[in-house]
Amino acid sequence: GAGVSQSPRYKVAKRGQDVALRCDPISGHVSLFWYQQALGQGPEFLTYFQNEAQLDKSGLPSDRFFAERPEGSVSTLKIQRTQQEDSAVYLCASSFVGVNTEAFFGQGTRLTVV
Amino acid sequence: QKEVEQNSGPLSVPEGAIASLNCTYSDRGSQSFFWYRQYSGKSPELIMFIYSNGDKEDGRFTAQLNKASQYVSLLIRDSQPSDSATYLCALGGSSNTGKLIFGQGTTLQVKP
Numbered sequence: 001g002a003g004v005s006q007s008p009r010y011k012v013a014k015r016g017q018d019v020a021l022r023c024d025p026i027s028g029h030v031s032l033f034w035y036q037q038a039l040g041q042g043p044e045f046l047t048y049f050q051n052e053a054q055l056d057k058s059g060l061p062s063d064r065f066f067a068e069r070p071e072g073s074v075s076t077l078k079i080q081r082t083q084q085e086d087s088a089v090y091l092c093a094s095s096f097v098g099v100n101t102e103a104f105f106g107q108g109t110r111l112t113v114v
Numbered sequence: 115q116k117e118v119e120q121n122s123g124p125l126s127v128p129e130g131a132i133a134s135l136n137c138t139y140s141d142r143g144s145q146s147f148f149w150y151r152q153y154s155g156k157s158p159e160l161i162m163f164i165y166s167n168g169d170k171e172d173g174r175f176t177a178q179l180n181k182a183s184q185y186v187s188l189l190i191r192d193s194q195p196s197d198s199a200t201y202l203c204a205l206g207g208s209s210n211t212g213k214l215i216f217g218q219g220t221t222l223q224v225k226p
Contacts, residue, residue, distance in 0.1 A: 031212050040122070042202050042216030043158065056211055091157060095212055103214060105157035 002026075004106035006092050012112045013082045021077045021109045025094030033103060034067055034077050035091040043091055049075060050097065082113045117141055120203050120217035128225055133190040135220050137203030140184065146206030147179055147186045148214065153199045161201075162188065193224045 005024040013019050025032050030051055035043035036059075046065065048056040051072035060067070064083075069075040079086055089110050093103040119138045127133045135149075146165050150158035164170045164177040164186065176189040190197055200219040206212065 033213065035214075035216075040218070042118075042120075042204075042218045043214075045213050045215065048211050048213055050211075056213060093214075097212070101212060102160050102163070103212065105159070107157050 004092055004094050004104050006090075006106035006109050008109060009107060010110050010112075012114060015083060015113055016081050017113075018078065018080045019082055019111065021079075021090050021111070023075045023077070023092030023094075023106060025073065025075070025092070026104055028096075029094035029104075030072075030097045031095045031101075031103075032069060032075050033093045033095075034075070035093065036061075037089045037091055037108070039088075046077070046090075079111075082111075084113050087111055087113045116217075117215050118203055118205055118217035120201075120220050122218055123221040124223050125220055126223045126225060127193050129193060129195060131193050131224075133193045133197065133222055133224070135188040135190075135201050135203075135222065136185060137187065137217055138185045139203075139205055141205065141215075142181075142184065144205040147177070148204040148206070149175075149177060149186075149188045150202040150204060150216075151199045152202055152219065158202055190222075193222075195224045195226050198222055198224045 032049040034046040037043040045059040049069040064080045066078045089108040091108045092106045095103040149161045152158045162177045174191045178187045202219045203217040204214040
């Protein structure tokens with residue numbers, strides 16, 4: 001596709017349920033980022049991949065959060081035993097390598113934990 | 115102190131006026147600065163980036179960077195109702211990974 005694709009667009013999970021969020025980056029983009037955006041706030045960095053290597057996971061809020069990108073393309077963010085505070089929009093972005101390159105964002109997955 | 119500070123607003127300006135959005139940051143090692151626009155319920159989209167001190171103009175938008183004072187601003191000339199959105203200031207962290215550190219965003223309302 002032409003842009004970053006995320007699925008599902010909306011997810012409602014019961015507290016304690018596990019969820020998996022998918023990101024399909026722009027073809028050829030080496031870098032992939034996950035961000036969490038709470039209502040009324042700016043996106044907060046979660047984790048970064050360069051190809052299949054997870055080079056920075058300093059933003060993951062707890063060990064319930066896990067991300068992977070096994071073949072260097074599609075990435076999955078998994079949240080185990082969801083809590084209400086996990087409710088947010090999860091944004092995926094991709095870019096070419098480099099600090100000054102433009103990151104393109106997907107539409108996000110809105111997760112609501114009830 | 116947050117790494118990137120923005121006034122959440124809302125900032126309200128009449129149509130045709132200049133909107134001025136400001137951002138301060140704490141990491142002196144930051145090398146790159148970005149302004150993203152985010153419409154309600156949509157993803158952020160890049161408007162401008164700036165790396166050097168001074169002004170950078172692109173159409174109706176001007177980004178201004180002052181590294182000594184650690185602030186970056188965005189001016190929108192001839193504001194239109196379609197400019198109404200949240201404007202996010204972001205820093206490229208000093209880690210050189212492309213990771214962005216965002217402010218909380220400023221909501222701009224342009225009234226016809």
